[in-house]
Amino acid sequence: MIAVRRFSLQRVVYTRVRLEYAMEAISHAGTVLGVLAKDGVVLAAEKKVTGKLLDLSIAKEGGYGGSGEKIFLVNNNVIAGVAGITADANSLINYARTAAQRHLFSYNEDIPVEQLAQILCDLKQGYTQYGGLRPFGVSLLYAGYDPHYRFQLYHSDPSGNYSGWKATCIGANNGTAQSLLKQEYKDDMTVDDAVALVIKVMSKTMDSTTLGSEKLEFATITLDSTTKQPKAKIFRPADVDALLAKHGIAKKDDDTEMKS
Amino acid sequence: MECSFALIGDGYVLVAADTNAARSIVKMKSDEDKIKTVSPHLLMAYSGEPGDTVQFAEYVERNLRLQHIRNIHELRPSASASWIRRSLADSIRSRHPYAVNLLLGGFDVAAETPKLYWIDYLGTLAEVPFAAHGYGSYFALSLLDRYHNPKASLEEGIEILKRCISEVQKRLVIGLEKFNVKVVDKDGVREIEI
Helix, strand or coil: CCCCCCCCHHHHHHHHHHHHHHHHHHHCCCCEEEEEECCEEEEEEECCCCCCCCCCHHHHCCCCCCCCCCEEEEECCEEEEEEECHHHHHHHHHHHHHHHHHHHHHHCCCCCHHHHHHHHHHHHHHHHHCCCCCCCCEEEEEEEEECCCEEEEEEECCCCCEEECCEEEECCCHHHHHHHHHHHCCCCCCHHHHHHHHHHHHHHHCCCCCCCCCCEEEEEEEECCCCCCEEEEECCHHHHHHHHHHCCCCCCCHHHHHHC | CCCEEEEEECCEEEEEEECCEEECCEEEECCCCCEEEEECCEEEEEEECCCHHHHHHHHHHHHHHHHHHHHCCCCCHHHHHHHHHHHHHHHHCCCCCCCEEEEEEEEECCCCEEEEEEECCCCCEEECCEEEECCCHHHHHHHHHHHCCCCCCHHHHHHHHHHHHHHHHHHCCCCCCCEEEEEEECCEEEEECC
């Protein structure tokens, strides 16, 4: 019998330490919040990379929506929110997108959400066992729809563990947010209720005093009423402001304040 | 010389295949089952090159079963058909292709509807209300054009199938005495005596 690698407790401890470093990095990242409703899923995220000199023209007009920092379109039926090391996150999102298309290529159907989460988790787990490479410093929230389990929300962490949630939170202040969600979440919420809940919780946990499109990314997955196909919408800055205004959160304009 | 048909009815798919196993002029056995149950709600009748047929059919069966075990839910008929088609399309572009033709009949549990696919060794896929492979198709398809009713009850569907079988038995020069008939509906797969 030939053992290629002997089981080493030292290796295990080393890996655990690296995973803890990864989790630590994530705990400093912008919050991402996800809530499951009976007719859709809502994702919101706090952006950390902001500033006047940032060129966000792509976010305003092009692409699939979103600034490309926190919330991404993975496939027609799945969106993902990331928290942690941005470069690692981009790599994982690309992997997820490829996996989704690979499934579409073979099966001519949208990848079931849980299967996508599992594929990413298999990758992440590999980085804790083989090669001596450091784990991905990213936690992800996957929000999606498939015909078998309908709307779903999953969370995966650097170790490669994942679980399904009705409402959950990753990144900074996730403890506070999680307890708020536990108090306020109701099982038969609609997407509109979920949006209101998300905005409420975000306003309590975000560092900024006012919510606005510069700091907030917002996305939903719903079902189109006519085609019965999943519809992913990552809100553009103008849409976010409109949504906040609709829920009674006025945007404080700095210039207006100066004038008065 | 191998013959298979299938038709869709109200909430079911009927699949039939002859039971002869023959090489050249010798009939080796007449109770060969050429319809595999590849997953709880999916039937696959195969025909073509001997050896390739069973090899490919088992390959499909094992892979779909693995999917089912891994993912709790079995693959829907449309996804299974796409996967099988992709396998055949890759095979035809390889050094030694599988020369296998299939009729895939299944029940989509999520959408609560029966599905039937005609697939050939080139990787052609067609979703159809009724289908046939082999020399028997020359007789069966015209009958099905005339008499097929997608809303037929199981009894009516069996009558239509019997018409096809007796026509083939009457007019095809090769003697196909016995046909194996299976049905798939929301409750799964079962064999039928006709």
